[in-house]
Structure formats: structure tokens, C-alpha cells
Amino acid sequence: GALRTIARTKLRIGMIPADGVGREVLPAARAALEALGSSIPKTEFLDLDAGFEYFTKKGVALPEETVSAMKNDLDCALFGAVSSPSHRVVGYSSPIVALRKAMDLYSNIRPVKSVSKTPGERPSIDMVIVRENTECLYIKEETMSLGPNGKEARATRLITERASRRIGQMAFETALARGSSSLLTIVHKSNVLSVTDGLFRETVRGVPALPGVDGKYDAIKVEEQLVDSMVYRMFREPQVFDVAVAPNMYGDIISDAAAALVGSLGLVPSVNAGDTFVMGEPVHGSAPDIVGRGIANPLAAIRSAALMLVHLGYDGPAKKLDEAVDSVLRRGDVLTPDLGGSCTTDQVTAAVLKEL
Amino acid sequence: GALRTIARTKLRIGMIPADGVGREVLPAARAALEALGSSIPKTEFLDLDAGFEYFTKKGVALPEETVSAMKNDLDCALFGAVSSPSHRVVGYSSPIVALRKAMDLYSNIRPVKSVSKTPGERPSIDMVIVRENTECLYIKEETMSLGPNGKEARATRLITERASRRIGQMAFETALARGSSSLLTIVHKSNVLSVTDGLFRETVRGVPALPGVDGKYDAIKVEEQLVDSMVYRMFREPQVFDVAVAPNMYGDIISDAAAALVGSLGLVPSVNAGDTFVMGEPVHGSAPDIVGRGIANPLAAIRSAALMLVHLGYDGPAKKLDEAVDSVLRRGDVLTPDLGGSCTTDQVTAAVLKEL
Numbered sequence: 001g002a003l004r005t006i007a008r009t010k011l012r013i014g015m016i017p018a019d020g021v022g023r024e025v026l027p028a029a030r031a032a033l034e035a036l037g038s039s040i041p042k043t044e045f046l047d048l049d050a051g052f053e054y055f056t057k058k059g060v061a062l063p064e065e066t067v068s069a070m071k072n073d074l075d076c077a078l079f080g081a082v083s084s085p086s087h088r089v090v091g092y093s094s095p096i097v098a099l100r101k102a103m104d105l106y107s108n109i110r111p112v113k114s115v116s117k118t119p120g121e122r123p124s125i126d127m128v129i130v131r132e133n134t135e136c137l138y139i140k141e142e143t144m145s146l147g148p149n150g151k152e153a154r155a156t157r158l159i160t161e162r163a164s165r166r167i168g169q170m171a172f173e174t175a176l177a178r179g180s181s182s183l184l185t186i187v188h189k190s191n192v193l194s195v196t197d198g199l200f201r202e203t204v205r206g207v208p209a210l211p212g213v214d215g216k217y218d219a220i221k222v223e224e225q226l227v228d229s230m231v232y233r234m235f236r237e238p239q240v241f242d243v244a245v246a247p248n249m250y251g252d253i254i255s256d257a258a259a260a261l262v263g264s265l266g267l268v269p270s271v272n273a274g275d276t277f278v279m280g281e282p283v284h285g286s287a288p289d290i291v292g293r294g295i296a297n298p299l300a301a302i303r304s305a306a307l308m309l310v311h312l313g314y315d316g317p318a319k320k321l322d323e324a325v326d327s328v329l330r331r332g333d334v335l336t337p338d339l340g341g342s343c344t345t346d347q348v349t350a351a352v353l354k355e356l
Numbered sequence: 357g358a359l360r361t362i363a364r365t366k367l368r369i370g371m372i373p374a375d376g377v378g379r380e381v382l383p384a385a386r387a388a389l390e391a392l393g394s395s396i397p398k399t400e401f402l403d404l405d406a407g408f409e410y411f412t413k414k415g416v417a418l419p420e421e422t423v424s425a426m427k428n429d430l431d432c433a434l435f436g437a438v439s440s441p442s443h444r445v446v447g448y449s450s451p452i453v454a455l456r457k458a459m460d461l462y463s464n465i466r467p468v469k470s471v472s473k474t475p476g477e478r479p480s481i482d483m484v485i486v487r488e489n490t491e492c493l494y495i496k497e498e499t500m501s502l503g504p505n506g507k508e509a510r511a512t513r514l515i516t517e518r519a520s521r522r523i524g525q526m527a528f529e530t531a532l533a534r535g536s537s538s539l540l541t542i543v544h545k546s547n548v549l550s551v552t553d554g555l556f557r558e559t560v561r562g563v564p565a566l567p568g569v570d571g572k573y574d575a576i577k578v579e580e581q582l583v584d585s586m587v588y589r590m591f592r593e594p595q596v597f598d599v600a601v602a603p604n605m606y607g608d609i610i611s612d613a614a615a616a617l618v619g620s621l622g623l624v625p626s627v628n629a630g631d632t633f634v635m636g637e638p639v640h641g642s643a644p645d646i647v648g649r650g651i652a653n654p655l656a657a658i659r660s661a662a663l664m665l666v667h668l669g670y671d672g673p674a675k676k677l678d679e680a681v682d683s684v685l686r687r688g689d690v691l692t693p694d695l696g697g698s699c700t701t702d703q704v705t706a707a708v709l710k711e712l
């Protein structure tokens with residue numbers, strides 16, 4: 001992407017902890033980035049507001065200043081996590097969904113890889129989920145009406161050729177970066193949604209024939225899975241998958257499935273990437289059950305910072321962060337409770353920093 | 357339900373093998389029903405057409421005669437499986453989706469239970485998925501238009517109060533039948549779809565307060581899970597779930613997740629149940645990879661026949677079938693390849709019949 005080719009003297013990073021454990025893991029990601037020292041441009045951090053908690057205080061979940069800072073003053077951002085109210089709250093709408101749309105962060109990239117205990121052992125899962133991030137049911141066009149038998153609610157699911165093409169391109173590029181003979185799995189449900197998912201699948205399949213592609217994707221094997229059987233197969237034979245591309249909601253669901261396979265949501269990073277901005281975000285949520293106890297797993301947030309660096313073109317420093325996380329996992333003596341350990345967020349973060 | 361209270365001198369059963377291994381497993385279910393002898397009313401089987409193969413020959417996937425026979429001449433039916441064309445086929449639309457709608461089979465009930473090898477051992481998963489079966493994205497209202505950036509496809513997701521209420525009632529009844537202190541998990545994604553999934557969740561939650569319920573569900577514990585975290589938790593701690601109720605598409609996905617947990621889709625039965633008709637259906641598909649080799653697992657079809665009998669009020673004979681299947685599984689020496697065995701459909705069927 002274009003973001004990789006920009007020369008920067010500073011790296012201006014927006015920090016949006018939002019809710020719950022988002023506030024506990026973002027400082028870990030910041031510490032990890034700072035520990036990289038001069039191997040990346042000088043970092044500048046800017047704290048930004050968003051979230052359900054902010055909404056309850058100020059009546060808005062995503063303040064305009066946050067979006068305008070991201071648009072005008074920042075190179076990238078890290079997002080924490082957002083709480084879902086347990087009952088419908090009038091006027092509240094998920095700030096993460098709004099942010100993805102406002103910044104046109106059209107791809108949500110979620111690498112899921114198990115760390116093997118013995119060197120050389122094949123990881124049981126090693127895949128990247130490339131999730132469309134701006135449309136599908138996430139456009140939130142919903143209506144309520146009164147029919148003869150009571151209330152009737154409708155939501156619109158939008159799938160466009162444009163969004164399917166650009167996420168398809170991102171998926172083929174992701175597959176190519178993993179080796180020219182990668183496997184790309186298109187996830188859909190076109191046996192029911194022949195028009196919307198039909199458009200998604202045909203558009204993604206059409207990417208290798210686009211002008212200018214010049215055969216570079218020719219060695220990538222393309223297959224398809226219906227979303228239900230994708231979930232089934234991910235649990236039966238996860239090792240066969242490589243890159244999977246999916247419309248927004250299927251991507252949401254299969255990334256949680258993948259996270260279950262590596263042992264904890266607390267390990268899975270993501271970036272929300274567009275053509276002009278990238279935002280790292282751990283896949284886990286705000287975890288109300290453990291909030292405030294200092295035991296949230298910081299590794300997904302640190303990995304999200306690394307993934308953000310890759311998208312900005314700093315592959316070397318990103319690799320350092322990933323390797324530090326991997327060795328902490330491989331050693332296995334400093335882990336948070338979600339991984340069976342008894343250490344705190346701070347202890348795990350310190351262990352990562354020590355490896356750097 | 358009302359179906360349980362009807363006195364019958366005959367049991368008229370429609371057989372709709374449809375496609376692929378559907379044709380190989382339905383005879384097993386028939387043999388099992390016939391082996392029940394006089395413990396159920398005299399069975400009469402009527403073969404009915406439907407499916408993608410039928411469509412390619414006759415241009416229609418669900419002939420009117422099939423629907424009218426079900427409406428007028430039959431007590432119940434068994435459905436095999438349906439193939440999905442690998443490319444969009446003009447005029448073709450899934451007959452199983454159409455059948456569920458035409459017969460108003462509004463609930464799809466999918467019990468998923470692992471068989472413990474040692475007696476007394478707690479099964480690692482023992483849950484029932486109660487899936488709404490007539491609406492959500494399955495109404496197939498899709499449109500295609502041309503926007504400034506190319507094609508735009510839209511699908512409507514419909515959630516009504518009426519359908520949510522009746523599936524909610526079915527879910528509470530299912531929970532009650534499993535013991536008054538069961539757990540009912542409502543699966544939704546109301547953090548994004550606050551109107552449609554908001555209506556689903558509120559309507560299901562409202563069932564215990566309906567007139568005439570008179571506190572009978574008071575001891576049932578109700579909780580909620582977002583669909584993504586439901587999939588995650590089903591893989592991390594499946595033993596906590598009991599009854600789950602979900603809109604159509606989430607139900608589709610989580611039932612494949614559950615099937616993965618018991619080792620094979622070839623084990624999971626379902627019924628499509630309405631107020632006046634019930635149709636058994638194995639959850640597995642047409643399995644084009646193994647079709648014609650005589651090795652399809654007949655156990656899901658046999659269990660679907662048993663589940664159909666339960667819904668017709670023949671609990672004793674249904675239990676006999678289930679116990680026969682369970683002992684074949686527990687013995688473990690006569691299994692099809694999906695379960696690691698090397699036996700054929702016929703051999704497994706014979707083993708079940710021997711247990712009866």
C-alpha cells in the first residue's frame with residue numbers, strides 16, 4: 001500500500017483506549033513502541049476519546065475531535081476496546097464501527113497463528129482473516145414498523161462491487177505476501193444470498209483479471225467455503241487455511257472462531273487499514289468480567305502495534321515486537337490468567353520489553 | 357405442541373432424499389423407522405422430489421406436488437440434503453429454504469450431544485440449538501442496482517415480533533423439557549443491529565411475561581451472547597451451554613460450530629417444526645466429495661427420524677432409536693470414515709438395527 005512508501009521523521013500515533021480493558025492494554029502497546037527506540041521514527045502519542053463510557057458522560061460515543069485529529073494530525077492510531085450496553089440505549093451507536101467508516105478503513109486484517117512450543121513444529125493454525133470493514137449489515141440501516149402481527153424490524157445488507165473489489169485486492173496482496181502459492185478462501189453464503197454474496201464472490205474471483213494485475217496472482221489457489229462449513233472446517237482442520245476473505249459479519253464471526261483455536265482472544269491482533277490511515281486494534285473486547293484487576297492480556301495490543309508498523313512500512317521493528325511476544329509465549333512462565341498463568345498485565349508487558 | 361396430542365392409526369411419512377448423500381442416508385432412516393414395528397403407528401412412506409439435481413432436469417427445485425402432498429396427505433417428512441451449485445444458476449433457489457417457508461416450519465431444532473465413552477462421564481457438549489427458520493436474511497429479498505462505482509447489491513434482513521415470539525416460546529419449552537433450571541442463551545448481535553436484533557432479544561426475553569405462561573419458566577436462567585463471542589465460547593467452554601436460541605443465520609452458523617465439537621456433522625440431527633407439520637433433516641449437506649461411495653454416515657438421518665418421532669409424541673420409540681445409535685457410537689467398532697472408521701452406510705445401519 002501507499003502508506004508503506006511515505007518517508008516520516010515522526011510517527012504521530014493516536015491512542016483511543018475507549019472502554020474496559022482497552023484502557024489497561026493500550027499503555028502496554030505504547031511502552032512496546034517506545035522501547036523500539038530509534039529503529040522507528042520518533043513517536044508522538046495523542047490521547048483521544050471515544051467509547052460507551054464517554055457516551056454516558058458526554059452523550060456522544062465518537063467525538064468529532066477524535067475523527068478530525070485522525071484525519072489531519074496523525075499517521076496512525078491504536079484502539080482499545082468498546083463496551084456494549086446490555087440494553088438498548090437510545091442515541092448510542094458503536095464508535096468502532098463509526099470510526100472504521102469515517103476513516104474509510106475498509107479492511108480489517110486479523111492474523112491468527114499458534115505459537116509452537118518446540119522449534120520447527122508446524123503451528124496448528126496460521127491464517128490471516130481479511131474482513132471487509134465498511135458495509136454488509138454494518139451500514140446499520142435499520143427500520144421498525146408495525147405490521148398486522150406486531151413489530152417488524154428490517155436491516156439492509158449492502159455489498160458493493162467497489163468494496164468487494166478493494167477487499168479482494170487486499171486479500172490477494174496478503175496471500176501474495178505469504179508466498180506465491182498461497183491459498184485464498186472466499187467465505188460467503190451464496191446458496192442463500194445469491195445476489196449479495198454472489199456479487200462478493202464473483203468480484204473477488206475477478207481480481208486476478210483486473211487491468212494491471214498482469215498475472216501476479218496466477219499461482220494463488222482460490223477456493224470457496226460457505227460460512228457455516230467454514231466454521232466447521234476451521235475447527236476440524238484449521239491447518240488447511242491460509243488467507244480467508246469475507247464480508248463484514250462473516251469476518252467478525254470467523255475471527256472469533258480462529259481466536260478460540262489459538263487459546264485466547266487475548267492473543268489476536270488486527271489492523272483496520274485504508275489507503276491513507278491504519279489503526280491497530282486487539283480483537284478482544286472490553287472484558288467487563290476482568291476490568292480493573294490489572295490482569296488483561298496485553299499481547300494482542302502489542303501485536304496490533306506491530307501489525308500497524310508493518311502497514312506503515314516498518315517491517316524490521318514490527319518483527320522484533322512479534323518475536324518478543326513469541327518468546328514470552330514459548331517460555332510460558334509469565335502469562336496472564338486467560339492463558340493459564342497468574343501474572344499481571346504489567347508483568348507480561350515487562351517480560352516482552354525485556355526480550356526486546 | 358399440538359402435534360403430540362393427535363391420535364393416529366397410520367404414520368404417513370414423506371421421503372425427500374433430494375441431492376447427494378441425502379439419497380444414501382434416507383433409506384437408513386426408513387429402515388430404522390420400520391424396525392420399530394408396532395411401537396409406532398403403521399408407517400407409510402411416500403417418495404417426493406426436490407433438489408438441485410431435480411432442478412437441472414425439470415427446471416424447478418421444489419415441485420408443487422411435493423408441497424401439496426406435505427400439506428394434504430402426510431403427517432411428517434424426512435429431508436435428505438441439498439446441493440449448492442458452485443456458480444449462480446438463474447432461476448434456482450434452495451428448496452430446503454423454500455420448504456421451511458411453504459410449510460411454515462418456523463423452528464429448526466438441533467440437539468448436539470457428545471456420547472461419552474465411559475458410562476457416567478459428563479458429555480463434553482450437550483446443548484440444543486433452537487434456530488428461527490423462516491426469516492432473517494433467509495427471506496431472500498435481494499436487489500441489484502448500478503451505482504456510481506459499479507454494482508450494488510442489497511438484501512433485507514427481516515426480524516418480526518411474531519416470529520421472535522414463537523421461536524422464543526419454542527426455546528423456553530425446550531429448556532423446560534430439559535429441566536426447570538435450564539439455561540437459555542439468546543444469541544444476537546445487538547451491539548451492531550440494535551433494531552432487528554434488539555427486537556429479537558427483547559421479544560424472547562418477554563416470553564415468560566406473556567399471558568397464560570403463569571410463571572412456568574421462572575426457574576430458567578436467561579443469558580445473552582453476541583454471536584461472535586458465542587462461537588468463541590462454544591469452543592472454549594462448550595459444557596456451559598444448554599439451550600441456545602438464535603435468528604436464522606446465526607443459528608445456521610452456530611449449529612455447524614456445535615457439530616464440529618461432537619466430531620462430525622454426520623452425527624447431528626434436526627427437525628424443522630411448525631404447529632401442524634414436522635420434518636426431520638440431518639444437519640450435514642449433500643457431501644459431493646463422498647457421494648456414490650456408500651460411506652455416508654447414516655446416524656444423523658436416523659437421529660433425525662427419532663427427533664421427528666418426539667415431535668409427534670412417540671417418545672418411547674424415539675428413545676429406542678437414540679439408544680441404538682448411542683451404543684453403536686460407544687462400541688466404536690462399526691463407524692463410517694468421518695468418525696475414523698472404515699465401514700459403509702449399510703454396515704452402520706445394520707449395526708443400529710441389531711441394537712433395536
Ligand SMILES: CC(C)[C@H](C(=O)O)[C@@H](O)C(=O)O
Nearest residue numbers: 082094096097252547548584
Ligand atoms: C464491538 C463490535 C462492534 C466489533 C464488530 O463486530 O466488528 C467487534 O466484535 C470486532 O470484531 O471488532
Ligand SMILES: CC(C)[C@H](C(=O)O)[C@@H](O)C(=O)O
Nearest residue numbers: 191192228438450452453608
Ligand atoms: C443448505 C442451506 C440453505 C442450509 C441453511 O443455510 O439453512 C443448511 O446450511 C442448513 O443448515 O440446513
